[in-house]
Amino acid sequence: MEFLIGEVVVSPSHGVGRIDSIVKHDGKDGLKVLIESGETIFIPLATAALALRKPVSAAKGKELLAILKNSSLASSNPSEKWEDIINKLDPEPAAKMLRLLYNRSPHFSMLERRLICTLENVLISEIASACGVNRTELEVELKAQRDIRMPKP
Numbered sequence: 001m002e003f004l005i006g007e008v009v010v011s012p013s014h015g016v017g018r019i020d021s022i023v024k025h026d027g028k029d030g031l032k033v034l035i036e037s038g039e040t041i042f043i044p045l046a047t048a049a050l051a052l053r054k055p056v057s058a059a060k061g062k063e064l065l066a067i068l069k070n071s072s073l074a075s076s077n078p079s080e081k082w083e084d085i086i087n088k089l090d091p092e093p094a095a096k097m098l099r100l101l102y103n104r105s106p107h108f109s110m111l112e113r114r115l116i117c118t119l120e121n122v123l124i125s126e127i128a129s130a131c132g133v134n135r136t137e138l139e140v141e142l143k144a145q146r147d148i149r150m151p152k153p
Helices: 045-051 058-069 082-087 091-103 110-131 135-145
Strands: 008-011 015-025 028-035 040-044
Touching (some): 058 091
Antiparallel strands (some): 008 015
């Protein structure tokens, strides 16, 4: 997969960003990506296809939003590990896992809460970008739809 300077990309662990430049860091060529949150990340060119992906389409963004709003979603693979969900380049399993967690008891470990916040950040960022909606408004809408409210770690 080839990435271009100025292109919008998604990091499954950081969210939506834009490729700023190709830089050298610790002797490796890589992509400098400016994440919407203000964070800057470095992705080595050799692993860029594993660490970044193209954003979803508007239609897929609407599908992901529907998943997050579906409080009756049944679990298809409850044993799938958090880390595997976050590291996948497909956002649909992440949206399903997050919706299932919203349906679950609010008693989570600190690690689980942190992972939930990561999933929320990435998914909301990408859905807002794909659908051309204001991120803050989308967060408010989803909070109203949730069965639980997760505190920030």
